[in-house]
Amino acid sequence: xxxxxxxxxxxxxxxxxxxxxxxxxxxxxxxxxxxxxxxxxxxxxxxxxxxxxxxxxxxxxxxxxxxxxxxxxxxxxxxxxxxxxxxxxxxxxxxxxxxxxxxxxxxxxxxxxxxxxxxxxxxxxxxxxxxxxxxxxxxxxxxxxxxxxxxxxxxxxxxxxx
Numbered sequence: 001x002x003x004x005x006x007x008x009x010x011x012x013x014x015x016x017x018x019x020x021x022x023x024x025x026x027x028x029x030x031x032x033x034x035x036x037x038x039x040x041x042x043x044x045x046x047x048x049x050x051x052x053x054x055x056x057x058x059x060x061x062x063x064x065x066x067x068x069x070x071x072x073x074x075x076x077x078x079x080x081x082x083x084x085x086x087x088x089x090x091x092x093x094x095x096x097x098x099x100x101x102x103x104x105x106x107x108x109x110x111x112x113x114x115x116x117x118x119x120x121x122x123x124x125x126x127x128x129x130x131x132x133x134x135x136x137x138x139x140x141x142x143x144x145x146x147x148x149x150x151x152x153x154x155x156x157x158x159x160x161x162x
């Protein structure tokens with residue numbers, strides 16, 4: 001059993017563990033395919049990606065093991081006051097402990113501190129539990145995508161006002 005969860009900003013040494021977490025969750029749900037972060041080259045070096053101004057990425061650790069991660073990123077093409085919630089993943093063993101909600105709340109706080117007033121996300125129908133979680137925290141489904149994430153396999157788009 002895990003002990004207390006600790007949250008922090010992504011560090012360079014976290015890159016490999018976070019990439020492995022992301023790919024294992026996508027594989028678990030059968031969406032380890034092109035057009036997702038599974039094949040996105042930035043997945044292996046998220047630390048560098050999140051040096052972009054007005055971006056932030058957080059990790060959750062239990063017993064010094066990364067069990068979750070999530071962040072915000074000013075994706076190209078989004079409205080000026082909007083940021084994208086990106087790469088929310090929690091390991092199978094750590095789900096059900098509120099980690100995803102905690103990580104989203106850290107991301108929402110960072111977004112507000114950066115001056116954003118809304119948060120956008122993209123997902124897939126296979127991630128049913130995630131979709132329900134997004135709806136519980138206030139995301140509403142959109143009819144079309146916003147911005148240019150490059151993740152063409154994602155066909156569910158959602159928006160939340162902060």
